[in-house]
Amino acid sequence: MTTALFYEKPKVGGDILTWCTRCKMDLAHVVIAMLGSAPARVQCKTCRSEHSYRKPKGITSPRPKTERKPSQKITMRSADIWEEKLAGRHKEEVVNYSVKDTYKPGQLVQHVQFGLGIVEELKAGNKLTILFKLGERLLIHGLK
Ligand SMILES: [Zn+2]
Incomplete structure (x- = not known):
């Protein structure tokens, strides 16, 4: 059948x-x-x-x-960059991400939702961008 x-x-x-x-x-x-x-x-x-x-x-x-899955392409690319940036880094450097802590660019963080990420850029208003495998996310840190 x-x-x-x-x-x-x-x-x-x-x-x-x-x-x-x-x-x-x-x-x-x-x-x-x-x-x-x-x-x-x-x-x-x-x-x-x-x-x-x-x-x-x-x-x-x-x-x-032709016009198909553009979002997946972007995810693939950021995953590549993410992997590249993680290469040569050590597990010992990873800290658990908390909004109460402050971070600096290049730091490795473990986020409960997004997983392992690399701090990219600090922004005004206690914000920072972190590159995760699924892409860049804007998060808050340094909350008192
Ligand atoms: Zn017809």
């Missing part, structure tokens, strides 16, 4: 999944003419246009494949 067919064998008046020349994607069509055992003319159920049968192209969405 691995190949479940969505559509029956082509027959006039039956449904078939095929490439619609107008919608520019694979859509359900009604077979309106047969040529031997193959469909010859079909009508698109979506745009109602009639055209000759074309094999499905395997494209069911008009969305181009």
Whole structure:
């Protein structure tokens, strides 16, 4: 039962999944003419246009494949930088992150939520940026 067919064998008046020349994607069509055992003319159920049968192209969405997962790319990159910066550092340097402590750039901290991070930059208003494997986070430190 691995190949479940969505559509029956082509027959006039039956449904078939095929490439619609107008919608520019694979859509359900009604077979309106047969040529031997193959469909010859079909009508698109979506745009109602009639055209000759074309094999499905395997494209069911008009969305181009190029613009995909940009967030993952950024995560990958920051993870690379993170790894690079951690190289050669020692476990003994890691301190548990606490908002009550103060930190300086380059320090290694262990954050309960984000994991191991490297202090990057101190900002005004008791803020600092820390690079974690999942990316940079703006956190607070030095709270009295
Ligand atoms: Zn169509």
